[in-house]
Amino acid sequence: MRAGRDPGLKRVDETSEEGAAIATLPLYTQIREVVRRRILDGSYAPHSQMPSEAQMMEAFGVSRITIRQALGDLQKEGLIFKVPGKGSFVSKPKAFQNLSRLQGFGEAMTPAGYETYSQVLSARAVPAEAAVAQRLQVAPGEKVFEIQRLRHLNREPISVDVSYFPLLLGQRLAQEDLPARDIFVILENDYGLHLTHADVSIDAISATEPLARLLRTPEDAPLLRIERLTFADDQPLDFEYLYYRGDAFQYRLRVERS
Template sequence: MTSYQAHVHPPGPGGGADTLPAPLGGRRPVTLYSRIREDLRARILSGAWQAHDRIPSESALMAQYGVSRITVRQALGDLEKERLIFKVPGKGSFVAQTKPFQELGRLQGFAEAMGALGHEIYNRVLSVTTQAAPAQVADRLHLAPGAPVTEIRRVRHLDRQPVSLDLTWVPVHIGQRLADADLATRDIFVILENDQAIPLGHADLVIDAETADPALANWLGIAPGDPVLHIERLTHTRDGVPIDYEHLYCRADNFQYRLRLQRR
């Protein structure tokens, strides 16, 4: 199917980055800026510093770690690339708001999961059409080749920013009723269960990475070639009947999926 598409050495005369002595065995020396970066990262991720907290100034970090300004700037530059901090000219560096995320440990619709966390959700419905099922769609939904299906295309917005393009296929008798539903603000899962009395059971997921083609990049507000997370999801009823087949293309820069795994 087509994708969417300790001892610190003083800096040299040129102000180069500080390094720690090479460990025994001649392995590559550890740059001190990486130690500073990891220290600052740990404070952010642990919650010791909250979103929009101002982190210590470059001068304060130079004094704290006994390093040059270029070393501090390298550490801060890495954190800025990771979007853990942002800089305000003339005011300093601040902790960035962490990415919104959805847990994959339970079967939930996007609005159902994110709305519960206080986020503003909106779906831009691009199209709702009836078509002959492509071979892969027919296979996943256990339909005859070329059987009619309803395809729904939406761009999901989180806090007024696009986060994913969702392509959904359902059997046409279900899709005809979805076409009259409020797809802009409601999850398909919720509509199936509450409006159509179809209890959902489980979903199978396949996750990989792709790059955005021009059309996908335009819908998501990113550059062509930017990475996107691709999720193929097949949702079944409580009786095990496949009912909802999806391809989700998610921005990697402003949204995350998370999953906790237990060892038994």
């Protein structure tokens, strides 16, 4: 494949480890992987227009059918969408998590090639409201530790996470590198806790003004609200309200028919 004039279409260096692996694949797969990486690393911004088929043919030195095979695969993945008469556009990134696995946000998204990070909005001790007290098995009004984070996927805000912990555990977590690391990873790898399971409930709500502002979505836009109570062995230690943009998140679940 030869590089074209559009810097966004510059191919992967075939002398690199990544390039050597890609070079062994069929042509349309090579092109798909190069373009896929440009989308995931933000070189092509969400809703931006992709280069035309003719531009890609010239850039990569391949036939139109090869380009269409590559774009077809990207469309099936949900990374691009087509507008008749206008061409292909980059889809807004959509987060996903598998309901059959207990994972943090970064744990689920990073292996798929997405860039994730968190902005810590607040970290403070608060009196436990009734619902929080019940989940964490403490007395109502007892101090617990609340951590609020704005989660980003490929530099786009995707969720507001409000997490509650027993006081001492939360104070310790607040000293960690929460913008870059998942709390689940810290609890297991750094603190030696054995996370076993979580109780999860999901419903739909309308975005309040504060949530809409943080998530850059219209007020009253649909949000997915997830309540998750995570246990270490039989001890509850992390109760969360997760507010996801309705247009940017999905849960995945495999259902067996016995």
